[in-house]
Amino acid sequence: VDLNGIFPPIPTPFAGDDIDWRGLSSNVTRWGRAGLRGLLVLGTNGEAPFIDAAEAERIIAATRKDLPSDQVIMAGTGHPSTRQTIAATQAAAAAGADVALVVTPFYFKSQMTADALVRHFTEVADRSPIPMLLYNIPPLTGVSLPIPAVVKLAAHPRIIGIKDSSGDVGYVADLVTHTRHIQKGTHPFQILVGVAPNLFAALSVGAHGGILAIANVFPELCVTLHRYVRAGRHADALELQRALTPLARAVTVTYGIPGLKSALDAVGGYVGGSPRLPLLPIGAAQAEEIAQMIERLKPLASTTPASVLNPQTI
Amino acid sequence: VDLNGIFPPIPTPFAGDDIDWRGLSSNVTRWGRAGLRGLLVLGTNGEAPFIDAAEAERIIAATRKDLPSDQVIMAGTGHPSTRQTIAATQAAAAAGADVALVVTPFYFKSQMTADALVRHFTEVADRSPIPMLLYNIPPLTGVSLPIPAVVKLAAHPRIIGIKDSSGDVGYVADLVTHTRHIQKGTHPFQILVGVAPNLFAALSVGAHGGILAIANVFPELCVTLHRYVRAGRHADALELQRALTPLARAVTVTYGIPGLKSALDAVGGYVGGSPRLPLLPIGAAQAEEIAQMIERLKPLASTTPASVLNPQTI
């Protein structure tokens, strides 16, 4: 599976207590035309911990139906226990996911030694019908996956890469240094960054792509940044990075999922809406602040050379 | 519901992939004779996040069957989302739980403002068929429940108390100061401490009882300590505290649930066993260390005056 490119971790739209299936479908259809490498469903931004098993399978199946078949569906399947994670991974594969993204377990964070983490990921990979990515996100989990554990796990045939949301570009660089000689079929061990303000820097030190909340809102701009780097147009990539960073922060650390959903409503053409409780919807002042950030980016988005969507011409 | 006294947060024994129902039954029967005020099932020490909904209901029902009817069954029902928590609380009530213990939601910890927490607990309490306790455990969750939010929530007729595992005796003291004038039926708002090394200090500043991992292993000693404090025998209580603290730390912060289960195996008469993955069983050296701590406490346990189990005679 080729993961070189940009993936948005898509939010789950709700209509009252239920999922807004129509909204999900129109969102997926639109993302499908944006040059993305694929979508991450049931990530943290999809409110995965609030979604039950039956909903999860249906979300994957619905996304698969609406997304062009050459685009990758990655599904978050991490759960507190190993057995739950295996069950969710198998169910995701059956529903149509191409790749599973498995976060470090963290409920009992002080017991999550390197041995426990290696055991967990190995058990899941052994029973997974599909390729799998590790997911390291210490600011959320309080658990950090040591590089030697990653190297050990990278030897497993079904573990094809890692998403890192540590915020530490040095960690990403170390991942590249220690795994770049590991070949998984036609691809190396693939490294995706999960912190948008670091996208340019992470690609510069050798990451292959990104899974970024802001890619839900301005997918083309994120794709363009990625292609600029691939084409060696570093100055252009850096300018784009600078333009994207403020909104990227607003829809993650500052306002979280309520902010991301508000941004989708503001950009137009997407369905955002409210999160499930205990997340509260964003306040009016914050929504206005996000809307203004989006207005500032729209001209840039509309003038992106069409060529950037065609990797051959950049 | 009278919560004055000691509750062990009982672990869940496993036999292979399934729950060891026979082991659970014999454990509960034994705890039922130890002078405890009741049991907490499906707490963190019960590996609740690893237990599915069907198992959870059956655990509650089985415990109810084996526990004397004057002893309280408290059930952990907190989940990441409000709707999951409501569902789990209603199911727990239907299965026979007397009280629900609801942890602060924490998956999206940076969004858990006082407003979000008050909204969550209120929604759950509104729909709960049984009385409810708040649960504050910042070292696990990264979320701290502010005292003014507790005071506001204490006005809800079904919110009867709080368990605090912050480790901060000053916070417990503040809880007492700010809620002691709030009457819930025949009882005040009740405060239970969840950190055993602080049991004596917390009771001294006005807490009503404790929910303590070590109460699984030496329930009578914990009950005795509580009764000593109630009887004004502070020096005796403090000596008992000093004796219990080392093992109390070993079965919590140091070795976690694997340590607690190992201690149950070592003390004799209880079923401990291994946790579910990703928790790894304890190593032999650690188990030996715990066994030695238990040997040092056994003489004390066997010489506890029978009288302490009779509150009238202490």
Next chain:
Amino acid sequence: VDLNGIFPPIPTPFAGDDIDWRGLSSNVTRWGRAGLRGLLVLGTNGEAPFIDAAEAERIIAATRKDLPSDQVIMAGTGHPSTRQTIAATQAAAAAGADVALVVTPFYFKSQMTADALVRHFTEVADRSPIPMLLYNIPPLTGVSLPIPAVVKLAAHPRIIGIKDSSGDVGYVADLVTHTRHIQKGTHPFQILVGVAPNLFAALSVGAHGGILAIANVFPELCVTLHRYVRAGRHADALELQRALTPLARAVTVTYGIPGLKSALDAVGGYVGGSPRLPLLPIGAAQAEEIAQMIERLKPLASTTPASVLNPQTI
């Protein structure tokens, strides 16, 4: 040296760039009549890191002159390096200090292993002309002094006790458990607590006294609390604790030294004033909040039975 009792960590009053020597003198004279066991000069609350060596010696000498000779002068002498600490300790002794309070060095906190800490304190104690207290304050320093290191250091003839400001009553209780059999002349190894909201709890588990910012403002109330505990009047002590806690927090964690100085100005009869830069003076709204807390405590202070100042009659 008998440390059973209450010590205020006195602030340093300034007049422009210089120290307000007259203000210091009148403050010390007044504290000298309040039943305190002594004073801590050049602690954190004395803005010690802002005070140069010549000022430090003169502060100690001036305090000694104004304080009754049966009251203890403790001086903070901790510096980043061992040699600076030794020099400051010898200078403090020469200027009239009775006891040195030496904080764990912390500039290079990640290198401060137990071995490094034991070596540092031993080198200082070997060269100190006066008895010495260890000082553990992890919230400020990021360094925690392990109990086994304390036990090892307690064997040194000149290390007579410890001040703990960890905020963890369990740590205080462990200190007592592991050092109470160590006799230093006519006293045991003495334990002073540095967190006022925990004073009652810490005394209950066996601490000998306290070094408390609020004792600058209402010394008699703190002394009374200590004597209530010594007399077994736990309920009275706890009521007093509850009354003192809000102001105790305001003059420490909430508003720091600017808050403490503002409180001295508000209570009347003491000189508070402004701190040295980079500390900014407190704002008017905060000063008003502190003044109101003080007004609420004044009636309590004025009705404290005179008898409490006479340990024989309580």
Next chain:
Amino acid sequence: VDLNGIFPPIPTPFAGDDIDWRGLSSNVTRWGRAGLRGLLVLGTNGEAPFIDAAEAERIIAATRKDLPSDQVIMAGTGHPSTRQTIAATQAAAAAGADVALVVTPFYFKSQMTADALVRHFTEVADRSPIPMLLYNIPPLTGVSLPIPAVVKLAAHPRIIGIKDSSGDVGYVADLVTHTRHIQKGTHPFQILVGVAPNLFAALSVGAHGGILAIANVFPELCVTLHRYVRAGRHADALELQRALTPLARAVTVTYGIPGLKSALDAVGGYVGGSPRLPLLPIGAAQAEEIAQMIERLKPLASTTPASVLNPQTI
């Protein structure tokens, strides 16, 4: 002052209790031939908090004497209080320093609001005879300098740049974004990174240079990396970064100053030695580990094209 380039934060060699002046002189002479932009004296790596005022002035004067006059001497002058910092800055200027590096004050970290920090730096800059750099190092200080405060301070004529050791490349990128239009004489506001594993990434997002412990040990390799980036040779720069990172971590986060001094002894031609207490010298096993890292880098250092030391030919 042009800061484009690499600065080592030089350690202070000791001979017994005193400074090893001869060792300092030979070290400085050697660094002076390595293509560096200058030296930082009295930084954290110089054990500045352990150095008294008289020693500090003499270190600056001695370094000035031995360093070619076109190379910059930057001196750490931050102290806990504003007045001490002003005094140290004036003394450093008098002794021959070209630029002062002033760390955020942090002793009372919870009071270090943006207002307090802006006030402090402004007071110091107003009274500084020489240009000044801000210094942000949250992992050591617990204080983070907000970007808007930096922008405000960058308007001061004598504040010419900032050193950032946050470890967050996103923060460096934000600094560039928000200050790149600010012109200070012939240079923009200059940004130096203090975390060697991030050197390549930080330069890629627009930083101007670095102040790096490893630049004491292999100055030429760091200079080469910087020049590769300036010449657009990104792949070469990245390879060099990967080679340097392990040793860079060993002489900072892993083994600290004792590790850095050990590395200087191992690389040959420099004087390292032991730190002052409470820092302990490095153990033999750790020294051996560092020595092996150095052996692996030596071939690379010896084959660095001579041309890289000549910016015109790279």
